[in-house]
Amino acid sequence: MIRKRILTGDRPTGKLHLGHYVGSLANRAKLQDEYETYILIADVQALTDNFAHPEKVRENVREVLLDNLAVGIDPEKATFHIQSMIPETAELTVFFANLVTVSRLERNPTVKDEIAQRGFNKSLPLGFFMYPVSQAADIAVVRANLVPVGADQIPHVEQTREIVREFNRVYGGNIFPEPEALLGKVKRLAGTDGGAKMSKSLGNVIYLSDDAEEVKSKVMAMYTDPTRIHPNDPGHVEGNPVFEYHKAFNKNQAEVRDLEERYQKGKVGDVEVKERLALALNEFLDPIREKRCEYESKGPKYLDEILLEGTKKARQVTQETLKMVRSAMKIDYF
C-alpha cells in the first residue's frame, strides 16, 4: 500500500513564526508518519518579489530548514528539497502555463491582495503574476495528494486542482491527483498588533526562534481590547489576539477559560493575562528551542547534507513525473 503524499513548503525570505506553525508546520509534524512528506524550500518563488535581493533568499534557506527541524519534523521522514534545484518544476510550469488563462490568474484573490500590498500595480512582474502556476507545478511535480497550508493559500490549491484537472482532460494519462488543502486548527493567526495576519513585513510577528525575553516583551506590548480603559472594565475576548494566542498555544486550557471569564467580568488585568501568555508561549517554544540548538550544533554541513540528499530524493519523483508528462504530451520523441 503506497502512502499518500504531502507537499508543502516555505519561502526562504525570513525566519518562520507562530502563524506558520498553526497554519502548516503543526500538521506537517503530525502527519509525517502517515504521509510521504515533501517540504519545499521555495527559493524561486521567493525571488518573484525579491528578485533584486537574492542574498536575502540565500541567507534564509538554512534558517527555514532549521525552523522545520526545530518543530519536530524528522529529516529521515520528510524530504526537504530546494525549488531552484528541481528543473522539472520549471519545465512543468511552462507546460501548465498553456492550461490557464491570463484572466483566470487576474481573479486570484490572494495575488490581488499581495499585488496591492507590494504596490506592484502597473509594474507587476510576470513572475509574480504567474507564481500560482509555479506553485501548482511544485505540488504536481511530486504528485501530491495533500497540501497543509494557511487560509491565504486556498486559492492557490484550488488553482492547482483546476490545472491538473485540465491536464488530465487534455492529455489523459491520469498522472496527477487533485490535491486537497489541509487547513491548520487556527485558520489565520492575528498579528501581535491585532492585524488580521501575522506577517513579517508588518512587524507583528513572534518567531519560533525568538528567545524567552523577546517573546515576553512582544507579548507585553500586544494589542488587546481597545474599549477597555481600566482593569476592572469588562473586556472582550473575541478578536482579542492575546486570547487567540492563549487558545492556540496554552497547554492549560482550563486556565484559559478561567482568564476569559474573569476578563469578561473585569476581574483580571491585561498585564496578568499577558504574563500568563508569555509563560505559556515560552513553555510551548522551549522544546522547539532545544531541538533547534541540537540541530544547530551539528553544524552547517549537516544541514546542507539534508538539503542535498532531500533534493536528490525528490528528483527521483520529479523526473519520473516528467517522463510521464512527456509521454502523455507526446513529446517523448526518442
Added chain:
Amino acid sequence: MIRKRILTGDRPTGKLHLGHYVGSLANRAKLQDEYETYILIADVQALTDNFAHPEKVRENVREVLLDNLAVGIDPEKATFHIQSMIPETAELTVFFANLVTVSRLERNPTVKDEIAQRGFNKSLPLGFFMYPVSQAADIAVVRANLVPVGADQIPHVEQTREIVREFNRVYGGNIFPEPEALLGKVKRLAGTDGGAKMSKSLGNVIYLSDDAEEVKSKVMAMYTDPTRIHPNDPGHVEGNPVFEYHKAFNKNQAEVRDLEERYQKGKVGDVEVKERLALALNEFLDPIREKRCEYESKGPKYLDEILLEGTKKARQVTQETLKMVRSAMKIDYF
C-alpha cells in the same frame, strides 16, 4: 578567437515555405561557416497554441529538420536542438519572468496581432501571452549574438534585449550579449493570394517540399494585378506577388526586368509571367528537392541522431549558462 553565435529556429507545426526561406533559412545557410549556429526545433513554443494537439507538433519535428537540411544547412556545422529537451530554457524562462512586467508583454505588437488572429481574447492562455519570454530564454540560454528572423520577430528580439539588459543590470555577471536581429533580404514575403504574409494557416503558401506540379498549379492560380482586365492593359508590378517572387527567386534578373517592362506596357500576359515564375521557382527548388531526397534516403534513425547529438551538444552550452546564472543570482548554494 571565439566565433559569435547564431540562434534561430522553427516551430514544428508544419512544413517550411518560401517565406521562411527568405526570412531566415537563406541567412542560416549563408552564415553557418562564419557563426557557431544553433537551430532550435521550438516544440514547446509550438505547444503554446497547439497544446490540445501535440500529435501535430510531434509529426513535424523531423519535417522541419529535413527542410533545414534541404536548403543546405550542414548538420556537421549547425547544431539542431529540441526545445523540450533543454530544461535550462524552462529554468531561465522562470527567472526571466521576474524581469519583465505584465504590461510590457501586453504591448508586444506581434503577440497582439496573433491573439486577434487566433481569437484568443479573454481566453488567452498564459503560455501564449508569455511566449516572448520563453523565446528570450531560447536565445539567451545559448548566449547568442545574432538572430536571423522574419520582420514579425523583431519585437521579440527587442524584448530579449531588454530582458538580458535587465538581468545584467540586476545580477551583474555580464553573462548575456544583447542579441541583434538579422532580417532576410525580403522583409516579409506576400502570400500567393496577395496577402501581406505567406502563412500556412491562410493557405497561401508554397512549401519548400512542394513538387514541380504543385508549384506550377499554385503559381498559375496566384493573385496578380486586379486592375488589369485584358493582357494588353498596362499592369502594376508593385504589390504584385508574382513579380515579388520573380525578384526574390528568379536567377535571371535580366528576364525579370524585361517582364516588368513589358507588363507595365501591356505587352505580356499574366499567363506567360506566371509560367516563367513557375519555371524559375522550380529551378530554385530543384537542388533543395534533391538534397531532401538525399537526407530522406538515409532514414529516420539518421535524422534522430542529428537531433539527439545536437541537443546533447547544445546542452553543454545551456548547462554552462545556467551555472553562471545561478552564481550571479546567488542561488548556487553548495
